[in-house]
Amino acid sequence: MKKFSWRRLNIVLHRDIGYLTVAMLIIYGVSGIAVNHIQDWNPNFVREKQFKEIEPITATERDSVKAEAMRGLGLTEEPKNFFRPDPETAQLFYENLTYSVDLPTGNVLIETTQRRMVLFEMNQLHLNAPKGLWTFIADLFALSLIFMGISGMFIQKGKTGLMGRGKWFVLIGTVIPVGYWIWYQYLQ
Amino acid sequence: MKRSLLVLLVAVLFTTAAFAGGKKNYGKELTVKETTKISDIIAAPEKFNGKRVKVAGPIVDVCKTRGCWVKLGSDKEFEAIRFKVEDGVIVFPLDLKGQNAVAEGIVSVKKISVEEQIKSGKKMAEEHGTAFDESTVKGPKTILQIDGEGAQVETK
Numbered sequence A: 001m002k003k004f005s006w007r008r009l010n011i012v013l014h015r016d017i018g019y020l021t022v023a024m025l026i027i028y029g030v031s032g033i034a035v036n037h038i039q040d041w042n043p044n045f046v047r048e049k050q051f052k053e054i055e056p057i058t059a060t061e062r063d064s065v066k067a068e069a070m071r072g073l074g075l076t077e078e079p080k081n082f083f084r085p086d087p088e089t090a091q092l093f094y095e096n097l098t099y100s101v102d103l104p105t106g107n108v109l110i111e112t113t114q115r116r117m118v119l120f121e122m123n124q125l126h127l128n129a130p131k132g133l134w135t136f137i138a139d140l141f142a143l144s145l146i147f148m149g150i151s152g153m154f155i156q157k158g159k160t161g162l163m164g165r166g167k168w169f170v171l172i173g174t175v176i177p178v179g180y181w182i183w184y185q186y187l188q
Numbered sequence B: 001m002k003r004s005l006l007v008l009l010v011a012v013l014f015t016t017a018a019f020a021g022g023k024k025n026y027g028k029e030l031t032v033k034e035t036t037k038i039s040d041i042i043a044a045p046e047k048f049n050g051k052r053v054k055v056a057g058p059i060v061d062v063c064k065t066r067g068c069w070v071k072l073g074s075d076k077e078f079e080a081i082r083f084k085v086e087d088g089v090i091v092f093p094l095d096l097k098g099q100n101a102v103a104e105g106i107v108s109v110k111k112i113s114v115e116e117q118i119k120s121g122k123k124m125a126e127e128h129g130t131a132f133d134e135s136t137v138k139g140p141k142t143i144l145q146i147d148g149e150g151a152q153v154e155t156k
Helices: A006-036 A062-073 A119-126 A133-152 A162-187 B002-019 B038-043 B114-128
Strands: A045-053 A081-086 A089-094 A097-102 A107-115 B022-027 B052-062 B069-073 B080-084 B100-112 B141-155
Touching: A006 A119, A006 A133, A062 A081, A062 A089, A062 A097, A081 B052, A089 B052, B038 B052, B038 B080, B038 B141, B052 B080, B052 B141, B069 B100, B069 B141, B080 B100, B100 B114
Parallel strands: B080 B141
Antiparallel strands: A045 A107, A081 A089, A089 A097, A097 A107, B022 B141, B052 B069, B052 B100, B069 B080, B100 B141
């Protein structure tokens, strides 16, 4: 009978949990980069603006304003919603498309919003938008990451192991976040 | 066998995505039975201050940065109310604009002094790397919003 080995069990668990979490790692990693730069871009949507000019709209009554705006814009399909934020503006909402008409001038702002395919879904999962069961799955994933980090240190023995050069890598990896925080909080 | 399972899994995922639609819930379940008109709240905010309400209306605007609020159009023209949720607790996607929503939360009426407006204006400007002009603050302001807890949005 084979002798029980903690190191062997550790390697097997590290390997199999690694397989199990690889998709989640990619999702969280890609989304992490995407949302890190939220100041510079919208990681979830592609938004585009266009401008158009139509004849000024003189009507004041709601239905007439809507009809004139649709006629001016050449739209035949009824909008999903129609809203007037103020007496001089009318908004026509279609699927992922909004027309904002400045009634006295006839200037129209056309805004389109398209989800970034795959990235939107990744971000929703990463930021736990679904809540509910996903919270539990995400917690399990986080625990798996902690396990992977710790178990990873005990895979190798000897010169390349934790007691060899491994300890220096662990030290550097610890100094980076701790040192950065000290600089950010107290020194800059 | 393995291949069949994989094909089945992919088919289920695509079918689910294709038929997804109807209503989508955000945050807590709605519990209030009666719907309050948004125009009634706007007409008499103090009467509703601190009260839990359920309102309905089209989503006419969505927070572009964090999805932390939506504006619901009133049943009367030229009126809308902000439905604000805690950052990260509910995230409203930008493409909800134009959809019909039913939302529940607590009506909040806040009086903001000139000093508070300047302080928050400066903070916002700092966060966005822009400048804040104090002269734009003309006097104390009253902010009416619904502190949102849950919403149900018609999708597609």
